[in-house]
Amino acid sequence: MRNKCFIYLLLLLASFSNIALSNDLTGFGRVGLLSHYIFRGVDYNDKSPVVQADYVLASDSGWWMGAFASNWTFADKSEIEVDLFAGYDFTVAEDITLTPAVIRYLFPDVGGHTTEWSLALKIKDWTLKHHYDQHLKSNYSEVNFSYEINSLTHLLLHYGVYSNDNISGQHDYEVKATYQLKENTQLFAAFSSSDLDDNVIFAGAYLSF
Numbered sequence: 001m002r003n004k005c006f007i008y009l010l011l012l013l014a015s016f017s018n019i020a021l022s023n024d025l026t027g028f029g030r031v032g033l034l035s036h037y038i039f040r041g042v043d044y045n046d047k048s049p050v051v052q053a054d055y056v057l058a059s060d061s062g063w064w065m066g067a068f069a070s071n072w073t074f075a076d077k078s079e080i081e082v083d084l085f086a087g088y089d090f091t092v093a094e095d096i097t098l099t100p101a102v103i104r105y106l107f108p109d110v111g112g113h114t115t116e117w118s119l120a121l122k123i124k125d126w127t128l129k130h131h132y133d134q135h136l137k138s139n140y141s142e143v144n145f146s147y148e149i150n151s152l153t154h155l156l157l158h159y160g161v162y163s164n165d166n167i168s169g170q171h172d173y174e175v176k177a178t179y180q181l182k183e184n185t186q187l188f189a190a191f192s193s194s195d196l197d198d199n200v201i202f203a204g205a206y207l208s209f
Helices: 002-019
Strands: 025-034 050-059 063-074 077-088 090-093 096-107 112-123 126-133 138-148 153-163 170-182 185-194 200-208
Touching: none
Parallel strands: none
Antiparallel strands: 025 050, 025 200, 050 063, 063 077, 077 096, 090 096, 096 112, 112 126, 126 138, 138 153, 153 170, 170 185, 185 200
């Protein structure tokens, strides 16, 4: 399964290079140490610290693609998650962007994978987004708001709703504050609450490159 992850990544890179062959590419990434792995209100590492990293390649035309990796815990065993994603930013008007995207979640150690499609509408500081997982037959809708307190500090608000054939209206909330300590160093603290997990306060730091 690990070999398949590399094959998926190579295929995605090859496809993107053909699309963006005549465009300038910009690459950026980050590595983070987080006290918890909270995803859509659920703790995926038994309230223990995780190391996460991601890298994105973006073209001037609006195409972008990337990869994400993190450790996590499954049945008291430490596992690895690798996600591959790609999308396109359509500029509809000034301060309005429409973004279709796809992400492939890969779990090499347990042999699992899912594919999720999404569509996001960003209007100034607001982002509305809907996700559909074709393997889990699930839907997730979210609303996000970003507020600039000052040039170094931002407040991020999130609300999401998850549903599938067996679950309807599973809610989660998150409030996050970020602080740009240095040009390549960002700190954050957050509060998360959901119908599945208790209230969680977590924090972390990212180094960008």
